[in-house]
Amino acid sequence: MKTARFFKKEENDKIRCHLCPHNCKIDIDKRGICRVRKNTGNELVSENYGKVCSIRFDPIEKKPLYHYFPGKIILSVGSIGCNLRCKFCQNFEISQSTVDDYPFISEYTPQEIVKIALKEANNFGISYTYNEPIVWYEFMYDIAKLAQTEKLKNVMVTNGFINREPLEELCRFMDAFSVDLKAFTDRFYKQLTSSSLEPVLETLKYLKSQHKHIEITNLVIPEENDDEDVFLEMVKWIASEIGINTVLHLSRYYPTYKLNRPSTPLSTLLKFLDIAQQHLNYVFIGNMRTEKGQNTYCRKCGELVIGRHGYSTIRERLDEQGNCVNCGNNIIPRGSI
Ligand code: SF4
Known part of the structure; x- marks a missing residue:
């Protein structure tokens, strides 16, 4: 505490x-x-300062971040609590609990976490994930500050529902963000998450202004946020406000917690993939094995540059600077490889 x-x-x-x-x-x-x-x-x-419910090395692709140190692993840590009440939460055991009610908690100091991160040779940083790290702010901040002095990267997996002042302070130490854009209507945010859309959009715009690496995940839920027109509006907003090279992950929904709609049909994900690819350069399908929507292709010459099979990643035709070997087009931004 x-x-x-x-x-x-x-x-x-x-x-x-x-x-x-x-x-x-x-x-x-x-x-x-x-x-x-x-x-x-x-x-x-x-109350959750120093309280860790999960700590392990994950492929960075699991966050999901596909264009940030592809193929590397990252120490991933999480705790208890969330500022949203998503009816479809896949981690509700930890997100909707109190510290007193969750039995599997270990205590760590920021120094201990950084020490673990430094031990693994292939690890490039620390990811704050599993539950919502915004509500772990003080502990995350202390770890991230220390990690930066050790040249580790800091990655936040977040719903983006945070006020500006704390976000600004955090951005001094945070390098990359995997942000959930759960839908593009305030109705969805209010009814299914007990929050609102606008602050999330403001967070994304601010991160863009700070030149942070941003990837966006959209969980597609049948009859809740699968309207094609609204989806198109969202994709166009991402393209114009965050940029056409923003990676968008379309994630398959499975019934869980308080929402019992059927799983997202593959046909919907493929249709949305097609719509999104007309406005964004890099769109992927996640949370299910599919043939389409897994690999990174160069948008200039069509070459396969990064292949993915589950969480196994192969740099097929990507050079050391993150460029396509065939035509030289930059795929992975400088400083992210
Ligand atoms: S304002 Fe947000 S972070 Fe603060 S107590 Fe309420 S839900 Fe938690």
């Missing part, structure tokens, strides 16, 4: 948390929506 950042005391011992756009007003002895930030009567504390 540690004193949280970004809060203000209000009348009658209430505390206002300003970490994310919920801006929770929290009564004494109560927690915010994320269930991990508590008003002790004197201050707001981060």
Whole structure:
């Protein structure tokens, strides 16, 4: 437990948390929506500081990031809590729990995590993932700051629902972001996640302005966010605001937690792949094995540059600078290979 950042005391011992756009007003002895930030009567504390429920080396492709150090592994750490209440959450055991209720927690210091990251030769950084790292802000910040001094990269896998001031501070240490853009309507965000769309779009635009590596994941859920016109609108927004080289992952939904719609049909994913590829250079299908939508092809000459089979990645025709061997077109941005 540690004193949280970004809060203000209000009348009658209430505390206002300003970490994310919920801006929770929290009564004494109560927690915010994320269930991990508590008003002790004197201050707001981060109850999950140092509390780790999962730590392991993953392929970077699992985050998913396909155009950021392809084929390398990254130390992945996660904790408890989330500021969203997605009815389709695939990690609800950890995201919708409190620290007290989850039995499989280990304690670490930032120094211990960085030490583990440095031990593995093929590891290039630390990824904050599994649960929503925004609500692990203080611990993530302390690790990331230390990791940067050791020349490790910091990667955040996030829903993007964060206020500007904490995001700005975090960006000093964070290198790459895998952001969930769950839908392109506020109705979806309100009804299925108990949050709102606009702050996520603002986060994406800010990350772009800071020249961060951004990849976007869109989980396609039948009858919830599979309207073709809305999807096209989203793709066009990504192309114009974030750029046509932004990697977009179309992820297959499976029924889980509180949502029981049938799994996304392959035909929908293929149709969306086709729509998205007309506006974006790099679009992939995830969460299922398919023939299409796995590999990276050079958009200039059509050469296969990176092949993928599950999480196994082969740099087929990619040079050391991230360019297509055949025509020299840059595929992987400088500093990301
Ligand atoms: S981080 Fe948690 S406590 Fe703070 S505003 Fe968001 S949901 Fe509320």
